[in-house]
Amino acid sequence: MTGTLYGLGIGPGDPDLITLKALKILHAAPVLAYPTLEDGNSLARAIVAPHLSGLHTEIPIRIPMTTARKPAQDAYDRAAIDLKSHLDDGHDVAVLCEGDPFFYGSFMYLFGRIAESHRVEVVPGVSSLTACATALQAPLSARNDVLTVLPAPLADDALRSRMEQADSLAIMKVGRHFGRIRSLIRDMGLSDKARYIERATLETQKILSLEEVPTDVAPYFSMILIHKRGQAWK
Amino acid sequence: MTGTLYGLGIGPGDPDLITLKALKILHAAPVLAYPTLEDGNSLARAIVAPHLSGLHTEIPIRIPMTTARKPAQDAYDRAAIDLKSHLDDGHDVAVLCEGDPFFYGSFMYLFGRIAESHRVEVVPGVSSLTACATALQAPLSARNDVLTVLPAPLADDALRSRMEQADSLAIMKVGRHFGRIRSLIRDMGLSDKARYIERATLETQKILSLEEVPTDVAPYFSMILIHKRGQAWK
Numbered sequence: 001m002t003g004t005l006y007g008l009g010i011g012p013g014d015p016d017l018i019t020l021k022a023l024k025i026l027h028a029a030p031v032l033a034y035p036t037l038e039d040g041n042s043l044a045r046a047i048v049a050p051h052l053s054g055l056h057t058e059i060p061i062r063i064p065m066t067t068a069r070k071p072a073q074d075a076y077d078r079a080a081i082d083l084k085s086h087l088d089d090g091h092d093v094a095v096l097c098e099g100d101p102f103f104y105g106s107f108m109y110l111f112g113r114i115a116e117s118h119r120v121e122v123v124p125g126v127s128s129l130t131a132c133a134t135a136l137q138a139p140l141s142a143r144n145d146v147l148t149v150l151p152a153p154l155a156d157d158a159l160r161s162r163m164e165q166a167d168s169l170a171i172m173k174v175g176r177h178f179g180r181i182r183s184l185i186r187d188m189g190l191s192d193k194a195r196y197i198e199r200a201t202l203e204t205q206k207i208l209s210l211e212e213v214p215t216d217v218a219p220y221f222s223m224i225l226i227h228k229r230g231q232a233w234k
Numbered sequence: 235m236t237g238t239l240y241g242l243g244i245g246p247g248d249p250d251l252i253t254l255k256a257l258k259i260l261h262a263a264p265v266l267a268y269p270t271l272e273d274g275n276s277l278a279r280a281i282v283a284p285h286l287s288g289l290h291t292e293i294p295i296r297i298p299m300t301t302a303r304k305p306a307q308d309a310y311d312r313a314a315i316d317l318k319s320h321l322d323d324g325h326d327v328a329v330l331c332e333g334d335p336f337f338y339g340s341f342m343y344l345f346g347r348i349a350e351s352h353r354v355e356v357v358p359g360v361s362s363l364t365a366c367a368t369a370l371q372a373p374l375s376a377r378n379d380v381l382t383v384l385p386a387p388l389a390d391d392a393l394r395s396r397m398e399q400a401d402s403l404a405i406m407k408v409g410r411h412f413g414r415i416r417s418l419i420r421d422m423g424l425s426d427k428a429r430y431i432e433r434a435t436l437e438t439q440k441i442l443s444l445e446e447v448p449t450d451v452a453p454y455f456s457m458i459l460i461h462k463r464g465q466a467w468k
Binding site: 009011012014015016017018019020021023024100101102103104105108111115120122123124125126127129130131133134137138139140141142143144145146147148149150151153154158161162165166201 | 243245246248249250251252253254255257258334335336337338339342345349354356357358359360361363364365367368371372373374375376377378379380381382383384385387388392395396399400435
């Protein structure tokens, strides 16, 4: 009997925003894998830390933070081989995924390498998208709103045409694109409908207007939400 | 001391997809409110039924299912008065919300009536959006995908122009619009990239190609997902 690979959505940051289902699987699986920065820090592991017994075999997956694809692909190739060997030994492996595994999640890279040969089960989680709306105390989308989620690395023209057509907008992966995105939103006259949210649901959560953000580079875990009807930005 | 109104995201259907945070609040709040159909049935209450102690004061909120706005508005007006009286008596009130309260949720109607005068806290939940992607075993959005969520009641032209601009699409509130939406997707040549999902994560979950759906009217709790790159529809 080979083991099952679980992609566990563990939610946006607050350890209590994990689901019962993910928690049960976390407690039952003998092997735990999670992405880490090159310095070894892992937000995913920190989120579940209060729920860990100390009995797991832990597999940190170090993913190089670079825009070049090859180093990351190599890292996922190596991780997939490692995880498969645990599965082949009959052990279930839980992979921790911030937010939801299938919502812009890096889990897809492991899924793509392992699902054809081994059993994979994905557990959906609370995404940063709705966590940010909660942080703002304002509905993300309502009634017949069109909601569009845009990755910030897209070119200005591509962003602009989609922003024109949506009622609610979430801009993800802001990071080093923040300055450019802020200018675009300003040009489109949407600044007063936009809010910047950093580390939603964590104790270090920040909510700012775009003009209040002191730099042109935002952390990786940040998002901009825009609601054109401007409802209830409190 | 007045009580707090909690909008609890309870997830898409599987009782284990509730978060620890929602569960703790559910156990602590003395008053429980939830939407019901006119016949008294409540999916929200059914989702949390395994977690209930039997000790809550329960407030079913009967919402008329009609496209006319007035009867529903009147029902929310009455419910808000009722819930406020419990809050004013010092009791916390937990309102059950399928999926996430701020993702096309009816909780916004209570939020809009109560948040100005009373303390309201929203707990985000696993949305049907990512639950449906999990059901399909395929990433909802990845890398620099543009993801757009469209309510089916929009006119064909409005839907078509937004569908042309997105990589991933979720069409919500399909219901009586299913036949029209199916024709539109067929006309756009996207049928083989589309899947129909009904009651995701419940035991009665169904996944069908659009052509397999035997009627032009779908249940309220159904969604269509389209990924233009057509990845991994298994």
